[in-house]
Amino acid sequence: MLLHALSKNHNKVVGMKPIAAGKENGKWLDVELLRTAGSVQVTDELLNPYALEQAIAPHIAAQSQGIEIDMSTIENAFHALGELADYVIVEGAGGFMVPVNATQDTSDIARLFDLPVILVVGMRLGCINHALLTVQAIRSAGLQLFGWVANCIDPEMRAVKENIAALRFRIEQPLLGTVPYDSAPDFQALSRLIDLSGLDSRRRDSR
Ligand SMILES: Nc1ncnc2c1ncn2[C@@H]1O[C@H](COP(=O)(O)OP(=O)(O)OP(=O)(O)O)[C@@H](O)[C@H]1O
Numbered sequence: 440m441l442l443h444a445l446s447k448n449h450n451k452v453v454g455m456k457p458i459a460a461g462k463e464n465g466k467w468l469d470v471e472l473l474r475t476a477g478s479v480q481v482t483d484e485l486l487n488p489y490a491l492e493q494a495i496a497p498h499i500a501a502q503s504q505g506i507e508i509d510m511s512t513i514e515n516a517f518h519a520l521g522e523l524a525d526y527v528i529v530e531g532a533g534g535f536m537v538p539v540n541a542t543q544d545t546s547d548i549a550r551l552f553d554l555p556v557i558l559v560v561g562m563r564l565g566c567i568n569h570a571l572l573t574v575q576a577i578r579s580a581g582l583q584l585f586g587w588v589a590n591c592i593d594p595e596m597r598a599v600k601e602n603i604a605a606l607r608f609r610i611e612q613p614l615l616g617t618v619p620y621d622s623a624p625d626f627q628a629l630s631r632l633i634d635l636s637g638l639d640s641r642r643r644d645s646r
């Protein structure tokens with residue numbers, strides 16, 4: 440949805456999944472989704488430098504395959520994608536502070552490139568605490584939270600509106616959109632719910 444939303448104003452957008460853990464039917468789903476949503480075709484080596492077999496924490500999945508995740512491999516791929524596209528959206532794995540090797544975690548990927556962070560909050564009981572802790576972690580990593588997305592992953596959740604309001608009140612950065620529960624999403628159509636106009640003003644500000 441983010442890639443489709445960006446494509447409206449920018450020709451060349453690409454997704455990156457530095458580390459994918461877990462195959463489904465022989466494929467890494469996030470990698471397939473990102474490849475389809477991007478407007479620039481790139482190799483899997485750039486889009487997804489680390490494709491791990493098991494759907495478990497990446498440092499454990501990597502270790503079980505005798506692989507060590509090396510940030511310089513991710514860095515090279517990211518820079519190569521940056522040459523090919525106007526925007527690269529980098530998807531994390533499992534959250535903001537998930538270990539990728541003995542000393543580094545997913546927040547280090549964002550730090551390596553000083554990326555503005557988009558926090559996707561899976562709306563369910565416990566998400567307020569989870570989201571606010573993540574906002575604090577983003578700040579203490581020295582990164583900028585660009586905005587957040589409310590993703591309605593639980594069709595049974597009670598007081599969804601009130602929960603979103605509670606987060607809006609407590610998170611300074613904008614809510615970029617609310618994604619409804621949808622078991623067969625049309626990402627292109629749903630992208631109308633995402634507002635990334637702040638990215639362009641951010642670009643203007645930095646000139
Ligand atoms: N809005 C939604 N409506 C219905 N199901 C959803 C929604 N968002 C996510 N899901 C389902 O929840 C599961 C986990 O979602 P998803 O894979 O997008 O999480 P993720 O945060 O990208 O995970 P990872 O960090 O591993 O990439 C998937 O089965 C997905 O289909």
Ligand SMILES: C[C@H](N)[C@H](N)CCCCCC(=O)O
Pocket residue numbers: 459460461493494495496497532533534537
């Ligand atoms: C496999 C899964 N979909 C994610 N890619 C990895 C989740 C790792 C979570 C690690 C943890 O916080 O305990």
Ligand SMILES: [Mg+2]
Pocket residue numbers: 469530
């Ligand atoms: Mg994902």
